[in-house]
Amino acid sequence: MNTIASLHIGEMGYISEESLDSIPLKLLEMGCLPGAEVQLVQIAPLKDPLYICVNGSHLAIRKETASKIRILKSE
Amino acid sequence: MSKKDIKVALIGNPNTGKTSLFNQLTGLTQKVGNYPGVTVDKKQGSCKLSATQNAVITDLPGTYSINPTSVDESIVLKTLLKKDIKESPDVILVVADVENLKRNLLLFSQIKDLEIPTVLAINMVDQMTRKGISIDLTALKEELNTEVVLISARKNQGIEAVKAAIIKCHVAAKATPMCDNKKIDPAYFEELKAINPNYTLYELWLMVTQKNFPEEISKQEKEKLLSFNKDVSKLKKYQHKETIYRYQEINKILKNTYLVDKSKAKDLRAKLDKVFTHRIFGYFIFLLVLLLIFQSIFDWSSLPMDLIDTTFAELSDFARSNLPTGVLSDLIVEGIIPGIGGVIIFIPQIAILFLFIAVLEETGYMSRVVFLMDKIMRRFGMNGKSIIPLISGTACAIPAIMATRTISSWKERLITILVVPFTTCSARLPVYAILISLIIPDTKIFGFYNLQAFTLLMLYALGFGTAILAAYILQKTLKIKSNSFFVVEMPNYKLPSVKNVLFDVLEKTKAFVLGAGKIILALSVVLWFLASNGPESYKNAEQNTIEKVANKNLGTDELQQKIAAVKLENSYIGIMGKSIEPAIRPLGYDWKIGIALITSFAAREVFVGTLATIYSVGSDDENTTTIKEKMRSEINPATGKKIFNFPAGMSLLVFYAFAMQCMATLAIVKRETKTWKWPLIQLFGMTGLAYVCSLIVFQILK
């Protein structure tokens, strides 16, 4: 299963519709919506947190949260 | 504030320039910073909108939505849901960042649904061309059914248009909702709306989701509202659906009105991020920044500090020779002038510290530090965001404790609050500075690094290390359940605005000096009184001394000194110091230092001023020497050795590194944790630790 946590640096994906319930409300409100394109910008030196860009927002989220958000990798 | 004044509330996402706009509108200055969540409390100012119309403007903390997840965000919800006429805003000014308009409009749409007149100010339009953004303003106004203004708070553009829009919006008093939740589940929301038609559907929905009820709601209605709360998963699902629905509406509106030409966008962010968040360089740069700060605090400030020190000594001399002798002149020469000198002398160091912190915040670098440090901080029961309080705690613990409001997990926040006072705040600096200059030689190590500066750095490291260790212990012992959720926005890098930085440094330094100054001045007057008055034995001191040494054939100078010393010992303060001497002698201190310890429980920085007052009263020198010289020459009559020798000095340094000596901090901790339990734990825990450690240090080094 692909999640944001399984992206490589620079890689992109689309947040899948079925993960809606596992995205925290706060992240949704910040633009992390199903169908949105998400890019992994950087991984912190200790492998956590992750620095992502989604819907124009640049956010740092923890791996724990990221691994709950399923994505479809774009080719 | 007169009745006619329009009440305007500034609301928007973090870091969109609300405070910058607030400053432009009100002319008042307050903290602005490029770290999301810098404003953590509301602040008011007034503004002249037109020749006849005034407004009261409230600046609020930034938030991504009305649904709060941390204390600072909940302040916004509270302001909006307050129904009593006095407090609730007439017009809401939503400040949005042009670069991320879509996300900013989510909050806007929620506010629109509360049906309060709203103006939308799209800020940072000076960045539009660089980012390849174009906006169809007329169409946007129409689509949003709102007054929209393009502004640049930094360049002072569009401010007049904002004022005009506020008046227009207030006069029209029209407010239309933007989204209709009934579309999500008609039956469910019809039923909700039926509970009380006086409130908008969205207000009722917020009462349900936030369990925040206005006083006017009857008990019956409240029960009905609470019944909606039973099915939590449904509630959660509907909140999710609502958010998606809002974004759909926003996308529809922006599709034709807001265009971004990516090919025109120039962005430094990616390149800079590669360096600043790099797995090795990232930490290396952070360390360098810290080293630079400490080196500058010591190097840049030594010259002005010496200057201030000698100036005040000369001032005392001047006053002494020009004022008529009497009680009042004594108070001025021995109490007030040294006391004030003791405050003024910290200005250079504090200003430099605040300068660095302001620049780090303004540039957006702080968020990168949060990103780098989160994993490490989590091991110690804190949060990446705790690094901001820990760093700004090096200036002052009070703003640092306020800054913890952005941390959404209560346990992580509490731990941060509890350990922040261990970090070396600027009030410790003057104490450290004077002790270091007395016991550490002014030489270079490794050929370039000043040994005194290095000692200071070690003291900072000691404070920081203890904070981390204490956090670790607290994490293991505190039994508090709270889920830790973490999301931080990484703002764009910005060149710091010189104006913002200067205002910030000026304002904070002023607040610090005035705040500390008042305490120090008051205490030095009290001290002087206690030191120059006493019971019977004080009044007889002169007579007794003359009789005692009558056969020793002393010169007049020597005799006068002897008398002064005996007098001080028998004064009220001398008696107080003497009575705690047994407890502090094992730490290497005499009763004079004991007095300084007692007074510095009000505020640490009082230490130097107290010693200054005590030594000026104690020595009957005609020539006032500097405080430092007086301390250097102090001899312990019991041992005949210098008081401020290496073991006692080290022991004092350690004591000041750990002890909780700041009433203002205790008061803030009480306010933020809402109980006396935590400040008391800090007071006794930290001071106990200080006592034990200083004891060990002195006994080993002695």
Ligand SMILES: Nc1nc2c(ncn2[C@@H]2O[C@H](COP(=O)(O)OP(=O)(O)OP(=O)(O)O)[C@@H](O)[C@H]2O)c(=O)[nH]1
């Ligand atoms: N380029 C540009 N930068 C701006 C403008 N207005 C504000 N800034 C910068 O944006 C950053 C944040 O400004 P603040 O006024 O602190 O933002 P805020 O909305 O009060 O932030 P919070 O209190 O954290 O919610 C600062 O670095 C400002 O210098 C503008 O019009 N143009």
Ligand SMILES: [Mg+2]
């Ligand atoms: Mg602000």
